[in-house]
Amino acid sequence: MTEPRFEHPPEEAAISYLADGHSLRSWFLTTDHKRIALLYLVSITFFFLIGASAAALIRLDLLTPQADLLTNEGYNRAFSIHGIVMVWFFLIPAIPNVLGNFLVPIMIGARDLAFPRLNLLSWYIYIFSGLLTLYVVVSGGVDTGWTFYTPLSSAYANGAVVATIVAVFISGFSTILTGINFIVTIHKLRAPGMTWGRLPLFIWSHYATSIIFVLATPVLAVTLLLVAAERLIGIGVFDPRLGGDPLLFQHLFWFYSHPAVYIMILPALGVISELITAAAHKRIFGYWFVAIASIAIAVIGFMVWGHHMFVSGQSVYASAVFSFLSIAVAVPSAIKVYNWTATLYKADIAIDAPLLFALSFIGLFVAGGLTGLMLAMLAIDVHVTDTYFVVAHFHYIMVGGSVTAFFGGLHFWWPKITGRLYNETLGRIAAVLILVGFNVTFFPQFLLGYEGMPRRYHVYPPEFQVLHVISSMGAALLAVGYALPAIYLIASLLPGGRRAPANPWGATGLEWTTSSPPPKDNFTEQPVVARQPYDYPLAHPASRDDG
Amino acid sequence: MNAVLRRVLVWAALMVLLAITLGAAFLPLGAARPWIAYGIATAKAALILWFFMELRREGGLVRLAAIAGFVWLTILFTLTAADYLTRFWTG
Amino acid sequence: MLVFLASEVMLFGGIFAAALALRLEHESAYGAAAHHLNLWLGTANTAVLLTSSLMAAIAVQAARDGKPAWAARALWAAVLLGCVFLAIKGAEYAGDLREGLMPGTAQAHFEGTTQHLFMNLYFIGTGLHAVHVTIGLGLLVVAALNRQARHDQHAVLIGNVALYWHLVDVVWVFLYPTLYLAGAR
Numbered sequence: 001m002t003e004p005r006f007e008h009p010p011e012e013a014a015i016s017y018l019a020d021g022h023s024l025r026s027w028f029l030t031t032d033h034k035r036i037a038l039l040y041l042v043s044i045t046f047f048f049l050i051g052a053s054a055a056a057l058i059r060l061d062l063l064t065p066q067a068d069l070l071t072n073e074g075y076n077r078a079f080s081i082h083g084i085v086m087v088w089f090f091l092i093p094a095i096p097n098v099l100g101n102f103l104v105p106i107m108i109g110a111r112d113l114a115f116p117r118l119n120l121l122s123w124y125i126y127i128f129s130g131l132l133t134l135y136v137v138v139s140g141g142v143d144t145g146w147t148f149y150t151p152l153s154s155a156y157a158n159g160a161v162v163a164t165i166v167a168v169f170i171s172g173f174s175t176i177l178t179g180i181n182f183i184v185t186i187h188k189l190r191a192p193g194m195t196w197g198r199l200p201l202f203i204w205s206h207y208a209t210s211i212i213f214v215l216a217t218p219v220l221a222v223t224l225l226l227v228a229a230e231r232l233i234g235i236g237v238f239d240p241r242l243g244g245d246p247l248l249f250q251h252l253f254w255f256y257s258h259p260a261v262y263i264m265i266l267p268a269l270g271v272i273s274e275l276i277t278a279a280a281h282k283r284i285f286g287y288w289f290v291a292i293a294s295i296a297i298a299v300i301g302f303m304v305w306g307h308h309m310f311v312s313g314q315s316v317y318a319s320a321v322f323s324f325l326s327i328a329v330a331v332p333s334a335i336k337v338y339n340w341t342a343t344l345y346k347a348d349i350a351i352d353a354p355l356l357f358a359l360s361f362i363g364l365f366v367a368g369g370l371t372g373l374m375l376a377m378l379a380i381d382v383h384v385t386d387t388y389f390v391v392a393h394f395h396y397i398m399v400g401g402s403v404t405a406f407f408g409g410l411h412f413w414w415p416k417i418t419g420r421l422y423n424e425t426l427g428r429i430a431a432v433l434i435l436v437g438f439n440v441t442f443f444p445q446f447l448l449g450y451e452g453m454p455r456r457y458h459v460y461p462p463e464f465q466v467l468h469v470i471s472s473m474g475a476a477l478l479a480v481g482y483a484l485p486a487i488y489l490i491a492s493l494l495p496g497g498r499r500a501p502a503n504p505w506g507a508t509g510l511e512w513t514t515s516s517p518p519p520k521d522n523f524t525e526q527p528v529v530a531r532q533p534y535d536y537p538l539a540h541p542a543s544r545d546d547g
Numbered sequence: 548m549n550a551v552l553r554r555v556l557v558w559a560a561l562m563v564l565l566a567i568t569l570g571a572a573f574l575p576l577g578a579a580r581p582w583i584a585y586g587i588a589t590a591k592a593a594l595i596l597w598f599f600m601e602l603r604r605e606g607g608l609v610r611l612a613a614i615a616g617f618v619w620l621t622i623l624f625t626l627t628a629a630d631y632l633t634r635f636w637t638g
Numbered sequence: 639m640l641v642f643l644a645s646e647v648m649l650f651g652g653i654f655a656a657a658l659a660l661r662l663e664h665e666s667a668y669g670a671a672a673h674h675l676n677l678w679l680g681t682a683n684t685a686v687l688l689t690s691s692l693m694a695a696i697a698v699q700a701a702r703d704g705k706p707a708w709a710a711r712a713l714w715a716a717v718l719l720g721c722v723f724l725a726i727k728g729a730e731y732a733g734d735l736r737e738g739l740m741p742g743t744a745q746a747h748f749e750g751t752t753q754h755l756f757m758n759l760y761f762i763g764t765g766l767h768a769v770h771v772t773i774g775l776g777l778l779v780v781a782a783l784n785r786q787a788r789h790d791q792h793a794v795l796i797g798n799v800a801l802y803w804h805l806v807d808v809v810w811v812f813l814y815p816t817l818y819l820a821g822a823r
Contacts, residue, residue, distance in 0.1 A: 176642075176645055179641075179645075180641050180642055180645070183612075183641050184641065187608070211615075214641055214642075214644060214645045214648075215615065215616065215619045215644060215645065215648050216648070217645070217648075218645050218646070218648040218649035218651070218652075219623070219648050219649075219651055219652050221649060221652075222649050222650070222651075222652030222653060222766075223652050225762075226652070226656070226762070229762065233741070234741070235741065235758040235762065236751075236754070236755055236758065237656050237660075237755065237758065237759065241751070242751045242754055242755050243660070243663075243664060243750070243751035243752045243754070243755045244660075244755055245659055245660075245663065247630075248627075248655070248656060248659045251627050251630065251655070251659075252652050252655060252656075255623055255627075302619060302622050303622055303626060305626075306626065306630065313634075314630050314634070315629070315630045315631075315632075315633040315634035315635075315636070316633075317629070317633040317636060318626070318629045318630035318633055318634075321626070321629060322626070550699045550703075551696055551699055551700075554692055554695045554696055554699065555692065557692075558688065558689065558691075558692040561688045562685065562688065565681065565684055565685060565688070568815065568819065569677075569681055569819070569822075572677075572819045572822035573822055581661075581815070581820070584815035584819045584820075585812075585815055587815075588811050588812050588814065588815050591688075591811045592808045592811050592812065595691060595804050595807055595808055595811070596804075596808070598695070599691055599692070599694070599695040599800075599804045599807075600800075600801055600804045600805075601698075609640060612640045612641050612644060613640045613643070613644070615644045616643070616644030616645070616646075616647030616648055616651075617647060619644075619648060619651075620647065620648065620651045620654070623651055623655055624654070624655060624658055627655055627658065627659065628658060628662060631658075631659055631662040631663060632662060
């Protein structure tokens with residue numbers, strides 16, 4: 001870590017947002033985007049634990065080829081809850097609602113989001129829908145998987161399907177409100193001099209994410225409404241006996257849910273751009289390429305949903321088009337990876353925990369992305385559809401990608417958020433543990449899937465057992481890797497934890513010009529931006545030669 | 548032009564379009580009928596967006612935001628229809 | 639506000655996509671089912687809603703011109719027309735119920751699965767739209783009762799309420815050919 005550059009010590013700064021009121025009321029009725037971010041942080045951690053417990057049950061059950069821990073029904077419920085909680089109550093809100101909520105206003109030099117009360121409302125909506133989901137867990141569970149495919153979900157599934165659908169439906173409003181809030185904030189509240197070309201890439205990726213929030217989520221809402229209506233009053237839009245078409249559900253569902261994958265990964269890409277440039281002390285290679293790639297991913301991401309339906313009876317001609325478009329969406333993703341690598345090339349690199357997370361992210365994202373290309377090919381997809389190959393692929397993107405980036409970002413901005421420094425050595429150990437644990441867990445699943453192990457089965461032929469045992473061992477290692485940061489991050493908050501300077505990483509960006517933790521209004525005086533983002537030659541005279 | 552008068556004229560145009568689309572629905576136009584119906588609906592929506600919702604006074608960015616939803620719907624419809632229309636090409 | 643409206647457009651998008659799929663799969667039966675709807679009531683309602691939209695647009699202009707009394711009058715006119723729309727809609731639903739076209743009721747009987755499904759979509763689509771009309775009416779009433787809004791020459795509140803009302807109108811403009819015109823012969 002480098003020394004802070006110019007700021008006055010924290011004592012002299014305005015009163016920090018953490019010290020501004022200690023009552024419960026000052027937290028639960030706050031409109032401060034930073035406090036709301038912390039409310040989200042606590043709540044998504046809680047949901048992460050629930051999703052992780054379900055995953056632990058799944059991995060334990062898969063240790064043996066027989067069903068000895070869970071019943072068939074129980075297993076179905078375990079993976080459904082794992083998927084639903086992890087997707088809608090952890091991954092989608094994780095980066096935008098915690099890091100995004102905290103950083104978007106600060107990074108553009110605003111005092112708060114455009115609609116602070118709407119922001120608080122969206123947290124309450126999220127919590128309400130989350131509690132409804134918990135009610136489902138205790139009241140009999142749901143066994144449709146997170147995809148709610150018809151006719152299983154509409155005609156056959158037992159359990160609290162409608163309650164789950166309502167919960168997801170309501171959580172959708174929370175994300176729509178967040179999306180609107182971000183878009184308006186980024187348009188209207190930028191500090192003087194903060195032109196579009198000077199926006200940090202984190203902001204660009206959140207802008208792209210917000211577009212998806214606003215345009216995709218309502219389609220999911222109306223689709224789930226139709227499923228609920230079909231269950232409750234027999235409206236048969238998806239029921240072939242009534243002339244409906246179950247495939248229509250898949251069209252509408254994936255029109256939301258494929259972009260939803262980008263909701264989970266785009267903010268992660270933004271985080272990584274920040275981590276890489278800060279660690280390299282260097283300007284990002286090809287700023288506009290990275291920025292526009294975010295928007296391109298958001299737009300093209302809407303046109304590829306059919307690749308989830310290659311074996312569903314969809315027209316083969318439509319499949320061919322979707323296959324082509326799916327391969328096309330890899331281009332902007334690859335541009336980003338290339339630009340990060342080029343940014344690190346010949347740089348003066350500080351190897352801290354955030355960079356280790358960022359490097360793991362790049363490796364895992366490339367592995368996940370390349371297997372994604374394989375899946376986009378019609379012929380290969382037909383072979384591995386609904387096997388562990390697909391499971392491994394999307395865990396590489398969502399867990400290896402999103403969760404790793406979330407941890408990296410949490411470490412990177414932890415000093416800013418809390419004003420405390422965590423134990424750097426333990427941070428590096430955790431980063432390596434997570435990388436190793438992740439690969440031991442999910443790489444064997446590629447092999448399992450290629451050899452024909454189908455997803456969502458808990459009884460399997462004995463020849464798959466070795467790989468399943470390795471995978472479960474890896475999951476245990478991964479659990480340790482995730483638990484470790486929880487310990488040392490919380491420990492840094494205890495009395496006696498080291499105080500963070502305003503700019504512990506020597507990074508550019510408006511968030512590092514204010515104190516750690518920031519004052520209630522983010523800045524003591526209105527910042528004015530006069531430089532490009534990532535203007536490191538100025539911040540670091542030592543690396544001036546890289547031009 | 549008087550602002551209120553312009554709005555009334557736009558309204559009159561909307562009414563004329565309504566009459567045309569109603570009349571066209573009874574003509575034996577075959578497969579062209581839905582195209583005409585939706586074409587006129589689009590024209591009406593455009594009039595409402597442009598004059599009533601005052602996009603004519605707004606800048607490019609706001610116009611973009613306003614039509615984004617419609618553009619995305621076009622993606623949804625086109626690719627979904629691509630499936631339904633070609634599903635039975637092969638036996 | 640416009641971003642929120644784009645979101646609303648997508649909400650109805652799902653319904654329209656369902657109608658599109660149904661129409662593509664059962665071309666002639668779809669038309670036959672649509673024929674049972676009352677085209678004339680649908681047309682009348684289109685005219686009513688378009689006129690109501692005009693009133694909302696005039697209200698915005700009146701507020702801008704510093705004529706608060708006219709703004710209020712135009713808003714109440716828009717509200718009145720919105721109520722007329724709902725009344726016609728209600729009469730239409732009552733007629734559907736009598737003819738046994740309302741799904742889920744005891745006297746419901748359909749000529750085939752497509753008609754059943756079409757009527758389902760019809761009720762979901764127009765029902766969802768009616769909910770939006772009701773919300774829009776509430777907003778219009780709030781705007782009409784708000785003294786400050788009438789005197790605001792930037793017409794911020796009235797302007798946004800009017801935007802919402804126009805959107806409700808646009809959705810109907812597309813529901814009309816999808817549901818009613820498809821059955822004209």
